Amino acid sequence: MSELNERTEKILRAIIQSYIDLNVPIGSYMVTRRFSFGLSPATIRNIMAALEELGYITQPYTSAGRVPTERGYKHYVDTLLKEYSLSMNKAIIHELFNRLHGIEIDLQRLINETSKTLSFFSSYLGIVTPPRAEDRTLKHIRVIKYTSNKALSILIFGDDTVKNRLIDLERVYTQRELDKITNYLNISFGGVSLSEVKDRVAYQLSRESIICDRLIAKSLMVCKELISMENEDILMEGLTGASNLPDFADINEIKDILKAIEDKHLMLKLLAQVDSSEGVQVFVGLENIIPSMKKLSMVVSTYTDGMDAHGTIGIIGPTRMNYKELIPIVDRTAKTLTKVLSESQ
Amino acid sequence: MSELNERTEKILRAIIQSYIDLNVPIGSYMVTRRFSFGLSPATIRNIMAALEELGYITQPYTSAGRVPTERGYKHYVDTLLKEYSLSMNKAIIHELFNRLHGIEIDLQRLINETSKTLSFFSSYLGIVTPPRAEDRTLKHIRVIKYTSNKALSILIFGDDTVKNRLIDLERVYTQRELDKITNYLNISFGGVSLSEVKDRVAYQLSRESIICDRLIAKSLMVCKELISMENEDILMEGLTGASNLPDFADINEIKDILKAIEDKHLMLKLLAQVDSSEGVQVFVGLENIIPSMKKLSMVVSTYTDGMDAHGTIGIIGPTRMNYKELIPIVDRTAKTLTKVLSESQ
DNA sequence: TATTGGCACTCTTCACAGTAGAGTGCTATG
DNA sequence: CATAGCACTCTACTGTGAAGAGTGCCAATA
Known part of the structure; x- marks a missing residue:
């Protein structure tokens, strides 16, 4: 609760929520009308002045209403995440499940559908990375x-x-030899995670001069090549309804998002920030990662494939998105995805 | 040349090209300044009045300059395609080749890169379909x-x-039996096109009651299942620089394109119109396919994979896109893609 | 001492009017 | 048939003024 007492806290939240709802600078009178604090506009004004002093809200110009600052949003989101009494519409939960259920067979399609779903519910950009290879x-x-x-x-x-993949062989091998290779690889690496395999291959290749078994050396080379193809980090996005939303009336916001989509590297850089052990995480104002994304935020969570691998899902939208509504949606989607994947094992 | 004499034709083209360049209604004086026809504005005015009469251009309001109609664009594009003296900047040809060269190995990446390239050069939406399965x-x-x-x-x-794909078997088969299946399938369908395979499978399955060989029946079922998975029509797009272009200052145009991207089905419906035997084709005003795409055009061409399959590439942009520049780019890209794919065989 | 009502002041937004400018159609003329 | 001239039209832009939302401050009050 830091430097704010409960009442001030409440009013800050009222202002931010109002601004998110209306997308218009919020004045003292507005607050009294929308919420029944039992306080007069004048009192609200005093509190607002204090909140401005502390950097949570700001005025676009003298004698205009107040608008949340980045700091304000961060604080707001923090309290939201702490309380976590975020409830969801039953219908949405249902719809969510229906969308993802029944396509377990095909991971690619599932990921695709998930990004569309996120986009559909948020009207913003949905992002989903596959389980980390x-x-x-x-x-x-x-x-x-x-x-x-x-x-x-x-x-x-x-x-x-x-x-x-088809691999080129530098000389003619018999199927028997290939079977031997296969055998060796299965014994060595069956049930092992790819990153582990990578390490072991590197280690064994470094020792290979001692072993001197041509076939095994070849096996390791084959393995190395096979694994290297797994590096591609595919990444699905959807921007389904983004264009409908009045929020995006400001063309520059669309441009910012489009710019982000263009460059997968930026996206990956963004997602590198995500901590896989936590639940939902919110990044307000992405300018420390990508300067042009100053006015954008990201709500993310992680899921697992029911085995060991985990991926990331989330949405990117304007800083003034409806966190209260979207945090539970991202949370729920991640959980649903995990569930669907686990069941299909 | 239909109903237009050469001079009128020239002036129509001057007007349309000017409008494409400047995105502003073109007046008679403007034409005389930008082109040296040796005619006075008054004369141009008379001709313009005639062109309006014929439906090639129109006035946004009384006493404004002229703007091309859809009919005007169509006529313009037709003459462009007929002449085909469209020359290209050497540097662009070079860049184009460089972008696509050297990634022959991976069709998916090649398609991806092609769509990005199209988008890069056009600043609009680039579309590429893989060779038809x-x-x-x-x-x-x-x-x-x-x-x-x-x-x-x-x-x-x-x-x-x-x-x-992993397929489920209804009973335990030995590898020997599976080899027999494999053998049968290879003899029957090796070197045959998928659509042909489809037909033959259907035919043989209908006769199967006569043959009565369980294994063969199973083979056919397997084959059917295998082929059915080939139905997915992937489709890559890029919208790289689209957001930079002043053309898209009108937010609704971006929205239209975004809406199109959303729905792959619409896209496929659009591409179904493309004739694979012709060279570059231009569709001006896509509203007969998708109403909301009234103010959009599509420039497409086809390529082949060096074997029998062909795919489609193209761009979608505002009706007033620079056809003169973009038609050769699409043409060249298709040819480059075909070349790259043929060489990698 | 915290809250409140009143008041003067600030700044935006919107509507309206007036003007400059680009462009037209028509007509008379070479 | 091409052109110069002219009156006319419509937009885009600019400036002004009034309405409205909101503020800060101050004095009064519980």
Whole structure:
């Protein structure tokens, strides 16, 4: 509660919530009309002056209403997250579940649908990253002869998704040899997480001069190549209704978001900030990461695939988005996604 | 040349090109200043009145300059496509090639990069569809035992891309049986296009009661399932610089494009119009397909993957986009893509 | 001492009017 | 047939003034 007493706190929240609802500078009279604090506008005025002094709100110009500052939003969001008595409309919960249920089979589609759903409920940009490749475990590896100098390699992951690639061989191998490679790889790396595999391959390759077994060396090279293809960090977004919202009447906000979408690297940089152990996290004002995103905020949470890997979901919207409504939505979506994925195991 | 004589034609083109350049209603005086026709404004005025009569241009209000109508644009584009003396900046050709060269390996990335490139050069929405799955030929099929009731099926296509999926088996098969299935499928469908495979599977399944060979029936079922997964029509887009362009100062145009992106179905409906045998095609005013896209146009062309399959690339932008510049860009991009794909075979 | 009503003041927003300018159509003329 | 001239139209811009929302301060009050 820091430097604010309960009443001041309440009024700050009233101002911020009003501003979020109306998108208009909030004056003292406005506050008394919308909330029944049993206080006169004059009193509110005094408190507002104090809140301005403390940097929570500000006036766009002399004798205008007050608008929350970044600090104000941060404080507001903090109290929201602390209380966490955020309730949700039953209908929304239901709709949410329905949207994600029944497409467990295809992770890609599920991720896609999730981003659309987030976007649909928020009217802003929905972002979803797939479960981090590095966390996924390898279940089974197979290398099959294809042509004389090409082999088809297949990775099956813990969640039964499959990745594969044709790899070039520098000499002719028999299927028998390939089976030996396969065998070795499965024994070494079956059930191991990709990041672990990476480390082990690097270590073993460094020792390889001692072992001197050509086939095993080759196996490791194959493995290295296979894993390297897992680095791509796909990232889905949706901007479904963003264009409808009056919020975005200011064209520059749309431009800012579009600019963000353009550059996946920026996005990843943004998501790198997310702590996977916590629940919902809110980042108000993204300018410390991307200068042009000064007036944008991000609400994120993490989910797991029911195994070991976790991914990130969230939304990006204007700083003055409706946190009260959106925090539970992101929270719920993350939980629903985790549930759906766990069940499909 | 229809109802217009050469001089009138020239002036119509001057007006449209000026409007595209300046985005401002074009008056008679303006035309004489920007082009040296050796005619006075008064003469131009008479011709303009005639052009308005014919429906090629219109006045936003009494005594304003003229603006092209949809009909005007169509006529303009037709003459552009007929002449086809459209030249391109060497630097752009070079840049274009560089962007697409060297990533032949990964079709997905190539498509992605192409859409970004189109978007980059046009500042509008770039669209690229992958080579039509139905046109692709099947090179090799394999079914591998995975667990007692699951098998891993692998399709290798003519272009060496690989698709796979885990399929459920209703009883336990030995690898020997699966090999037999594999064998049968390869003999039947190796080198055949997917659409052809589809037909044949349907036909053979209808005759299957006669053959009565359980394994073959199962093979066909497997094949059917495998192919059905090929139906997804992925579609990449980019909107890289669109937000920078002054054209889009009108927020509604951005909204229209965003709305289009939202709905892949609409997009596919749009692209269904494209004739794969022709070169560059231009669709002015997309309202007959999607009402909200009245003020948008599409410039498209097709490419092939060096084998039998062809895909579509193009851009969608405001009706008053710079066709003169963008038609060659789309044309060139399609050709570059075809070239890059053919070389990587 | 905290709260409140009253009051003068500030700043934006909106409507309205007036003007400059670009462009037109028409007509008379070379 | 092309053109110069002219009266006319409509927009875009500018400035002004009034309405309104809101403030800060001060004195009165519980």
